[in-house]
Amino acid sequence: LGVRCLAQGHLSRGIAGPRLEPTTLDLLLNRSNHYTVKKMILTFEKRSYKNQELRIKFPDNPEKFMEAELDLNDIIQEMHVIATIPELYHLLVELNAVHSLLGLLSHDNTDILNELTDIDTLHESEEGAEVLIDALLEGQVVALMVQNMERLDETVKEEADGVYNTLAVIENMAEFRPGLCTEAAQQGLMQWLLKRIKAKMPFDANKLYCSEILAILLQNNDKTRELLGEMDGIDVLLQQLSVFKRHNPATAEEQEMMENLFDALCSCLMLPANRDRFLRGEGLQLMNLMLREKKMSRVSALKVLDYGVIGPEGSDNCHKFVDILGLRTIFPLFMKTPKKMKKVGVSDKEHEEHVCSIIASMLRNLKGQQRSRLLSKFTENDCEKVDRLMELHFKYLEAVQLADKRIEGEKHDMVRRGEIIDDAMDDEFYLRRLDAGLFVLQLVCYIMVEICNAGVPQLQQRVHQILNLRGGSVKIVRHIMRVFLFYLNSMTLFLCKNENIVALQ
Template sequence: MNQNTRKRTIEKNQKQDIDQIVSRVKFLPNLDSKFLKETLINLKKKWEYNQQQRIKFVEDPEKFMESESDLNTTIHELKLFAANPSMYEDILSFPNFIETVQNLISHENNDISQSILEALNEFIEEDADIEEDKENYTTKFAVTLLQNGILEIVVDNMFRLKNQNNDSSFDSENKSIFVSFNMIENFLEMDEKVTEFFNKKPEFFTFILDISQNAAQNFNANMEYASEILAILVQSNEKNQEILGKAENLDKLMHIINSFKAIKTTGDLDEFVQNIFDSLCSCLMNTKIQDQFRNLEGIELLLIMIKKNKQQFPSLKALDFAIMNNPESCKYFIEKALGLKIIFSLLMRQKLKSKKNAKKSKEKKENERKFDEFIFSILLSLMNQSAELNYARVVNKFIEKNHEKTEKMLDIFQKWNKKLIKGMILIQNEEDQNKIKKDLLDEITEEEKEYEKYTQKLNFGLLILQSISVIVLKLFVFSENSKIKILEILNRKKIEFNYIVNLVNEFFSNLDEESGDRKILEDLLILVRKSLN
């Protein structure tokens, strides 16, 4: 469910709530301070009365149902004030309001719990179209809820909902779970530091993975919401990455991925799969988790996914992350997972031309570029991180059959070089047009202009050209025979050797000073210069 679809779902629920209130009262009252005070007093009184009735008629639920219906009506009335931000402060400062809300979230009746969560979401929901004053009131409301432990109560209530039933009878489509995810998302959008709260809630990650296990067979909106929240939590929070990267959680994540190996996904289900893979990739930035993933045979799983061709793109991306800067994983990839055959087969199958008049979306064009980036990033990792014997095995794959894979690689180079040239023309035209807006350009430093230009070039395929150029130079210095063959192929394809070297120099100059690849490239360029003398 994308954000627009989910927004329509929430708005539909809100309309149903208003209709429900209208059906229960003869007219809508004025939303003034008097009615607000009455509503807030009633909220506390009706909760207290309901609790008394529950205790009194514990063996006869029908006798306290009317009190719960009245309580629910008052909660729906509270929602009406979400449209009046000037009253937010009065609501928050009203005696016992926060305490009452805390109690309602944990109410034994899930309908009551769901209603109060929906009400609170309307007060803290961010909207791009709202005025700045409304946004300030919304933020303050959300901050107050956070400061009073509402997030923890919401999360614990989700656990309670699941624990009320055993795993076999828990309804993963439970609407209370949906509105709880909605609230968590609202808090995360307000402040990314909210991700730190989940450092102390490792069971929340297990909860998400558990309700998502059967997504391939019985997908629902809660599962997609869960995957989105998971991807956000681990995107840039190392502690959360470590939690998800624990063996038992990685195993569950891999089980979800494995269930999609023969399924071609579209729409909301495709978004779910992308979120799951993104979560995995975030974790795989940690070397210890890479090792854990390798020990769980995760590399084999990704290679199977690539061969099956149903989830090839995200699997290739994850594989890139799985072996990056990890010599042991590269060794495993070559020796035990037998991955060279698969990655080179993928290279040989790459199309050099798009279908004529084929109209591609911006996303498809970007994915086409990233796909090639992943292939050559993986090949570079294997060459950079492998010891002598395995390094030779990778090189021999390029050399065998009269350098056919080298030929194919340089055909791909030409394809992206043409795209880059076209892109550079667009960049130049844009620069010429911007000269008219000189006043605006004066505010941008020369360094910022160069960085922006470099970023644009990356979007046109520069990284692919740089990666291929590094591989070409590695083949060039491997042996005298290889050197002669590389020069012959470059000459035949009318690719200047100096152009290859310049691309590597550009790559080198833009690497971080602390990068291990920087030293590798520096040594490579020295070898190239020696080989030319």
């Protein structure tokens, strides 16, 4: 390492000396680094073993191992430099230093593991990083870190910092290798996170970090979602979120934690079994109250409700939502997009998408009396909700048509240049159409089809009347629904019946 600094100093300052070719210099630096790091690791191993031996021999006499403790701390501080040379991580494994590194967890020395697993450093040398991560996992690093966090007293600043550094190590490893989330959750991390989140402690950086790690564990992972459900984690999330029913977060950090918990809840609801747990935990009642209270939590509560009622597995939640007078909550949001939504970073399109998705799910799932109550909402006040539905139809139809013109222009240019428009490119164009508002348009058309097919002549007549007045076309609606059905073949949002489309004829 000294050679690297010396060589770089000569090169940068122009000090006279033998000129080294870049390849020769690199070789010299690599050999020097290799030797220095190897020596450092062996010294660390030796001091770590001596410290452990003295601690066992004199457990009640700290003075006997104080000098060894200081020597160990000195070499640990020196070893931080290894985090700048990830290509030599393999030496930690080859010299069996990983076991000793894991032993540092009981000494509150988590900062070095945090630096070694820094995500930017890991990506500098994928090969070295893979070797280190494999060795850490083989040493049950997550289980050891959980055990360490359980014994730490977070009222002591140094120990609270140790928890934070430990969570940083977990985040780094999960980002570098997402597949380890399941294993980490099963090794006690999920249980510890839930326990820490619901602990009656003042809000702090560690609670915020726990909410972030929890959301990461649940991303695209049905196994961790199932594990959380089995641990009554849905109830924990609902209890923590209930605080924001009538009160806004006090700080930006607390708002971030609230959003992390909402994200975790939405992710959990993608597992059908958790929708039943959400129902039994009175999650619908909480979301309904949040939507009525008009606090900051209302935005995320709408998203959670959408996830909770979607698909055939959301049928029970749809019926319960009607029973708790949820229609009185959702339709005012359908009729007018609240101005406050923009202030919290939510677009009109995002809001209208969630509301239309919820109504579409209810039309798909509701039976009997609850379905009749939903349909009656469209007839009241001279079919004002049908008028609003058609307003949204033309709004998003225009937006999609503008996007289609741009896409067609791009396709024309590509053909002229001799480029091939393959399936991947078609999918990309379709995603752009969705982003322009096609998905909201599809939901609106689905609602139109359902209410026209409901056996209420008044609704079908009003839809046709507005289409004719504004130069709309039934053919366009049919085409939109056919495309919708085509792309739903591999999705589980909800299943429309082809024969319903003829109801608009």
